[in-house]
Amino acid sequence: MEGIKLTKVSVYHYFRLVVRIVIFLVLLSQYIFHKILEGLDIFHSPTVRDIAIILIFVMFIIEMLLRFFPSSLESPGCQKQFKRNYIKTGKTNIVIEDNNGVVLVALLWVGLNAVLGLLHSYNILGDGIMILIASFYSICDLICILFFCPFQTWILHNKCCATCRIYNWDYAMMFTPLFFIKRWYGWVLLGMAFILALRWELTFYRSPERFSEATNGYLGCANCKEKLCVHKKQLISLRKKLADIKKKKMKNLEL
DSSP states (O other): OOTOOOOOOHHHHHHHHHOOOOOOOHHHHHHHHHHIIIIOOOSSSSHHHHHHHHHHHEEEEEEEETTTSSOSSSSSHHHHSSSGOOOOOOOOOOOTGGGGHHHHHHHHHHHHHHHHHHHHHHHSSSSHHHHHHHHHHHHHHHHHHTOOHHHHIIIOOOOGGGGGGGGHHHHHTTTTGGGOOHHHHHHHHHHHHHHHHHHHHHHHHOOEEEETTTTGGSSSSOOOOOOEEEEEHHHHHHHHHHHHHHHHHHHHHHH
């Protein structure tokens, strides 16, 4: 990323990514330790790991509470719902380029997690595994923002995260596996996540002009304070360069 300074929004994303990776590794190590050495599920004994779960719970609750209010640290993708971020362009033709793929994303996500829920009901997947899946989802959420988003590339085809139609579905999607574990903290997290997503949807249907780049100048590249597209393009360029270097080395070996 030579010559490019990371924005404070990007730094915030990278910080959360590191924290979520650490959380996943801690949960995974605890799960493996108690399964192999003690034959216990991760949630069946009141130890330090239970305190860790509460701390993780509080962290995500705070993250979601902050998402209900405007913030300069958050991506324009989730901040476009607020009235203060609506910059009129003078146009009235509302264009939501990725709206047609919303139902497909929802169906695919529900279908995937329904399969996981079915496996859980037959005791093939335990509560610990469902928690680990939710934690893994939380990492994937930031990978989608920072590096590559399959929903954007293969289904929604939106320009960038700033115009993403489902940005505030993220917490509801990452906490979906917690629906099956019958733990109070799982249901509280999922409940708040769905309230966040519901508010997002209600705002979209009441004020769709805030979600369209055609009518909201806040979503235009000139007003973007995130600049993640620059980093993504640099990563693509870096991958191409590394691929070219590998090809040259292979050719030299053949000679």
